[in-house]
Amino acid sequence: MRSLLLIRHGQASFRAADYDRLSEIGEEQSRRLGAWLSACGEVPDLVAIGPRQRHLRTAEECLHATGVDRPLLKLDGLDEVDHEELLARFRPDLADHDALRAELKQSSDPHQAFQRLFASAVARWVSSEHDADYTTTWAQFRHHVLQALQTLAQRDSKTIWAFTSGGPIAVIANDILEAPIAKTFTLSWSLVNTSLTKLRLGKQGPSLITYNAWPHLERSEDQHLVTLR
Secondary structure (H helix, E strand, O other): OOEEEEEEOOOEOOOOOOOOOEOHHHHHHHHHHHHHHHHOOOOOOEEEEOOOHHHHHHHHHHHHHHOOOOOEEEOHHHOOOOHHHHHHHHOHHHOOHHHHHHHHHOOOOHHHHHHHHHHHHHHHHHOOOOHHHOOOOHHHHHHHHHHHHHHHHOOOOOEEEEEEOHHHHHHHHHHHHOOOHHHHHHHOOOOOOOOEEEEEEEOOEEEEEEEEEOHHHOOHHHHHHOOOO
């Protein structure tokens, strides 16, 4: 069986000036994942990454823990949505990073406050009613993700690991399940950092085997490592 393991990046630095950097928890999540994969005997023939630093760093930490050394195939189609642009188009008053931080500080739960803002910003984007406002439209983003999936599926590799983000994982799962396209991102909100989504790559196309699994973080003492952003 040929397989593709979609791996969401480790926790990023949510309230830091540079979001695209793993937090200490994100680094630990990535190492735990590598140790678990190593114990399971999984060895990839091909490793792909998205273009973000958080994708690269998650891959580096995970692969180091597994003792696997592979060249990394970078695919732009594994990139995440541009959350800064989406928020700026939805709320122009929050386009500045400091303005967004000030807005979130007013909430007793900044993570939930950000999630509400982001969900509304994504809904505006996915509606396709404001395509002229965006550098990359929702239709273009989805197309690029599915192109990346096709690129990986066509490679002569039995076991593939792809380090990416919640958006691409949700797009791929939504497409395989033939779910309503407008509901794509409802699949992404619950994705845990460094979670595993496994696909079987068959002659009839990819099929979904597991979605959003985190066996490497399931011990009770590891619950603080189960994060969503």
